[in-house]
Amino acid sequence: MMQNNNFEHSVKQLRKLSVIIFVFFMSIAAVLLYIMVDPTLSAFTPKPDSTDLVVVNDDPNENFDKIEDGIHVRTGFVEGEGLMTVVNNCTNCHSAKLVTQNRMNKEGWKATIKWMQDTQNLWDLGKNEEIIVNYLATHYAPEKKGRRQNLANIEWYELKE
Amino acid sequence: MNRRKFNNYLSLAAMGSIIGTPIVFGKKLPAGYIPLGLQDPDPFSMFKKDKEMVVLNDKPWNMEAQAHLLDDKITPNKYMFIRNNGKIPTAIDVNSWKLIIDGESVNQKKTYSLNELKSKFKQYTYQLTLECGGNGRSEFNPPAKGNQWTIGAVACANWTGVRLKDVLEDVGIKSDAVYIGYHAADTHLSGDPTKEPISRGVPIAKALQEETLIAFKMNGEAIPLAHGYPLRLVCGGWPASASGKWLTSISVRNKVHDGPKMVGSSYRVPCKPVAPGEKVDDEDMCIIESMPVKSLITYPKTGATIKTGQQLSIRGHAWAGELEVTKMEYSIDFGSTWKKCDLAMASNRLAWQHFKASIRFPEKGYYEVWARATDSQSNSQPMVLPGWNPKGYLNNACHRIAVKVV
Structure with a gap:
């Protein structure tokens, strides 16, 4: 036992x-x-404040050509017929900003395209030229400014002595 | 560009799944995604510019100051406008950097290293006014094509370098020399390696002026990248496009230089005055040389509100291309009456001059302070836009600020 x-x-x-x-x-x-x-x-370890971290959307193409308040967000072009033709042909070499800060009529935009083709290696736009010129002359047309405009967008502040 | 605030829920979920946060990020990064900081470069930190500078174009980079930012007597880099025609060169090696002097009108082609330039020739420092030919373009009617500069494409920094005339003397130039043209390391926007974005120049007389420098310092330091590091031709008082950045060679020509933006309508105005909007043939366009008389009120910033009885001190700068500013005036009644400002001498030829005045306002209300400079040949700034020209150059209309007396 x-x-x-x-x-x-x-x-x-x-x-x-x-x-x-x-x-x-x-x-x-x-x-x-x-x-x-x-x-x-x-x-x-204490978690850092993550509210300022930025993550990328899962799908890189989602919203790539998003339009907000009538503006194509990626380029700043206004929404309108021919927008994507303009985006695809006019933002390869230079920024869209070079286009959107200018104002021209059809003749002016055509002359600009010709100048770029003659001197800046812009390709033949074919049928797209008319679409592009129409879009630009519609949405980026000259405004009459006269010989001197009023001062605008003044931010008033108190100037101390 | 897709950004989304990282929310706590997601970070907790990520924690819970025992897969560390960094891995989640890695998985979610789309292929080819470039981190935000590089994809969307912050030009202000990249070029060490003040946040109040205004970006007109990001490809190529073009950025201008506002009037109140230009208050310094000597413009620091952070307030200096950027006007680029092509892409800024990358991978600059100062040890192998060469300056070639060639062209039809040199006795023989000659090459200098940066060290040779610095050691062989006497160095000079001048404060030189550089203004973009298209400064003020945004006001023209009908509008002119190009970057829509308002008033901030002007600066007056100290430039240190060797005189171009000393270098040309060392090379030896022929008596038939009429022009010089620069070539540089910036690259064409289209990516075409055979194309130069810009190659301009000046007549031989301007090239041989004492103040025309091959500069390697700006405000006592190496020239900032956006302004031509490591070498820049500086021709004060002329359209700033004549001051070639990232300088690699100078051709001494026996004819007017014919590089890109020297020909056609670039940096040219109608030889004879034309009506607004009139079409002008290229052969009727003449090259801009000296810039016209102009001034800026740099203090106070527009929009000042002052109390009744309070005096307003104003100050600013005036310049006149190759000439001297001889008179500076202000008006608070839209040009009905003009009063004189104190005007200082330039620190050297081709530098801007400083002015100041103290203003009393008769009663409460809205005022505009207009400034008008007059040069040594009695040319004054116009109150309205000067002669219209197809490319919108040389707007030297009076600058003005808004003031309210309350």
Whole structure:
């Protein structure tokens, strides 16, 4: 009986020990696994204020040619017939800003296109030329400014002595 | 461009999934995505410009000052306008940078390294006014094509370098030399490596002036990249396009230089006055040389409100291309009467001159302070736009600021 008791006791001890060892190694494995996926232990460090972080949209093409308040956001061109033809032909070499800050009639825009073709390597626009010229002469037409305009957009402020 | 505020929910979810935040970012970055900072360069930090500078164009870069930003007597880089025709050169190596002097009218072609230029020739510093030929273009009616500059495409910095005349003397030029033309390292917008964005120049007489420099310093430091690092031709008082940036060679020509933007209607005005909107043939257009008389009120900023009885101190600068400004006046009654301003001498020829005045207003109300400079040949600034020209150059109409007395 004594022998039997001793044997049972040893088995119990052995089982206990193996459970402890198992739990110990599992814990180490868990820690190691965590360190593998989060080497900087970022979950335990205070989280930075993330409100200013910027992420990119999952789909890079989504909203690429978004129009907001009648403006093609990416270029600043106004929405209108022929917009994408203008975007695709007139923003490869120079910024859209060079177009949108100018005002010309059909003849002026045509002459500008010809100048770019003669001297700046602009390609033959084919049927697109009419679409482009119509768009530009409609949305970027000259305004009559007279010989001197009133001062505008004055931001008033108090000037201390 | 798609931006979205990173929200807490997403960051928590990312945490919970035991996949670290950096990996989430990596996965969500679309292929070929360039980090925001590079994709949408901030020109103000890139070129060390003040945030109040106005960007007219980002390809090529064109940026102008506002009147009140130009209050310094010597314009610092942060307020200096940028006018580029092509792309700024990349990978500039100052150790291998060469200046070649060639052309029909040199005795022999000669090449200088930057060190040779600096050590072989005496160095000079001048304060030189550089104004874009198209400064003020935005006011022309009918409108003229190009960057719509308002008033801020002018600056007057200190330039240090060697005299072009000393270098040309060292090279030896023939008696038939009539013009010089510069060539530079900037590249054409179309990407065509055989095309120069701009290659202008000046008549030989201007090239041989004492103040015409091959400069390597601006305001005592290496020239900023956007202004021509490491070498720039500086021809003060003429359209700033004559002052070639990123200078690599100067051709001494036996005829008027014919590089891009030297010919056609570029930097040219009708030889004879024309009606607004009139079509002018290229052969009837003449090259702009000296810039016309002009001035700017740089203090106070337009929009000042002052109290009755309070005196208003104004100050600013005046310049007249090759000439001197001899008289500076202001008017608070739309030109009915003019009063004299104190006018200082230029620090050297071709530098702008400073003026100041103290103004009393008779009663409450809205006023405009108009400034008018007169040059040594009795030319004054017009109150309305000067003669219309197809490309909208040389608008030297009086500058004015709005003031309210309350």
